[in-house]
Amino acid sequence: MNNVVAEMLLTTPAPAAIWATLWILTLPAVLVLANPEAMRNPGEALRSLARFLRLPAGRGERKREAALEALAATQFAEEVRVAADRAALAAERWHERWEASTDEVTEAWQAWLDADARLRVRRAAAAFGTPWSAQTPTEYAARERFLHKAVRTAAGNGWLPAAAVADALAGRAGWDARLHPLDQELVVFRAAAGHLRDRYERAVAAEKTARHDATLARRTSDSLRQEAWIAAERATGLRRLVPARLSITAPASEPAVAAVWH
Known part of the structure; x- marks a missing residue:
């Protein structure tokens, strides 16, 4: 009889599969019946058995989730670090532009002071009046040449805009070539x-x-640098929770807190 059953299991796979399935299905009942404590509360015993059977898969899933979370945190920390580096570079350029603008203010202030000093001197000289000269075509031609030369010189020195030369040549925007050269100098x-x-x-x-x-x-750079530092710390902490076989590679460089300007 035993030989017949063995031969049937070896030659016909269907009964063997059915037999194995029945064994698997009856395994929980066998385990419960074998434990006297489980007989008092079979429902709780079955739930405990189910938790036991699911435990390895649950742990593996949690490990995978931890690895994915650590990977995402590491990638985020690297992206924030790159953004912080770019913001720091931009802050340096804006600071350089600010320094250049302060130099321009100093130069413009000094140029205005010099121009105001020249104007005061010329006004003081104008108090004595202008000498008489014959109003002839030659005199007016000389006055016109004087005006054009004075305006060109002032524009060349940066005292007047380049457009003033064209206005003086055209006799517009208040430029009057008929004035005496001393008066023209005062106007210039x-x-x-x-x-x-x-x-x-x-x-x-x-x-x-x-x-x-x-x-x-600067504030944007400091904020991003601080955020990058926090993100790097979080990523480092999450990587410590990942098993060695699921280790996450850390970024090549860790962000540091940037110096704050004063």
């Missing part, structure tokens, strides 16, 4: 002082904007 110095004052005011406004932009860039 007055226009130069006004132009350099406007230039100084524009430089002050540009410096204020550059200072605001540099401060904002």
